[in-house]
Amino acid sequence: MLLFTLVGAPDTCPEVLVPACTEYAAGRRLEAAELAAPIAGDASVAPDNRRLAAALAAGAWIDEGSPEARCRARALLEAYFADPALKRSAALERRRREVEADKCEKSGPPDDTSAPPAASPPPAPAPEPEPPPAKNPPRSQPVPDRSNKERLTTGRALLGTGVGLGAVAIGTIAVSGYYLGEAQAITTRAVVEHRLMTFAEKEEFQRVFGIADQTRWVALGFGVAGAVTLAAAIPLYVSAKRRARVSPYVRGGAAGVIFSGAF
Numbered sequence: 001m002l003l004f005t006l007v008g009a010p011d012t013c014p015e016v017l018v019p020a021c022t023e024y025a026a027g028r029r030l031e032a033a034e035l036a037a038p039i040a041g042d043a044s045v046a047p048d049n050r051r052l053a054a055a056l057a058a059g060a061w062i063d064e065g066s067p068e069a070r071c072r073a074r075a076l077l078e079a080y081f082a083d084p085a086l087k088r089s090a091a092l093e094r095r096r097r098e099v100e101a102d103k104c105e106k107s108g109p110p111d112d113t114s115a116p117p118a119a120s121p122p123p124a125p126a127p128e129p130e131p132p133p134a135k136n137p138p139r140s141q142p143v144p145d146r147s148n149k150e151r152l153t154t155g156r157a158l159l160g161t162g163v164g165l166g167a168v169a170i171g172t173i174a175v176s177g178y179y180l181g182e183a184q185a186i187t188t189r190a191v192v193e194h195r196l197m198t199f200a201e202k203e204e205f206q207r208v209f210g211i212a213d214q215t216r217w218v219a220l221g222f223g224v225a226g227a228v229t230l231a232a233a234i235p236l237y238v239s240a241k242r243r244a245r246v247s248p249y250v251r252g253g254a255a256g257v258i259f260s261g262a263f
Helices: 015-025 029-041 045-064 067-081 090-098 147-190 199-246
Strands: 248-253 256-262
Touching: 015 029, 015 045, 029 045, 029 067, 045 067, 045 090, 045 199, 067 090, 090 199, 147 199
Parallel strands: none
Antiparallel strands: 248 256
């Protein structure tokens, strides 16, 4: 996780957004969102300033993570995108996709209609007479185990799947590292030039860092799935190979069970 601290309002902040920028720079992101949200919906404000206000408010609410905050961000972005005169940006489109699947509908009042009376259960059928137990029940036959060939095939398939999932996890980790490097480069450039990041740099930082964070979780999922698959495949494959080398079998007889095999 890359951390950076903003001190004071950015020099590139528009005048109408200075209070919100000041709160954002001081680390009070939710307070900044409350100040920026009305500006995003004010038709008298310049479109560029409304776009910056919408990005600031929606980003703070989405990053806060609570369902109520995410629903407020969704409502703000829907109102913004409903106005065809306002400019779109890749960052706003990404934020909109993050919350468009959230369920924000309010549950309506319960239905006042009374439930219909329950139907009376049908009469229970008369119990059938049980057949008399057999004097000499037949001996149950053992269920044959699946063949060793099927075990080998299943083991090989699981091994291949586990190795493939591990390779995908490694590739996803490489992609995450690349985007983390891009995010590091953005912050390093601002530090080397002894200045604060511009809003364009902040949006680009949030985009690449969001991709890095998502690919990190995807890599973790593939890694866990590969480990679980290999944990199930290795014992199955090893036992099948051992059975193929030893080839034991069991024969039943009247006086007991005779074990024999080829070694």
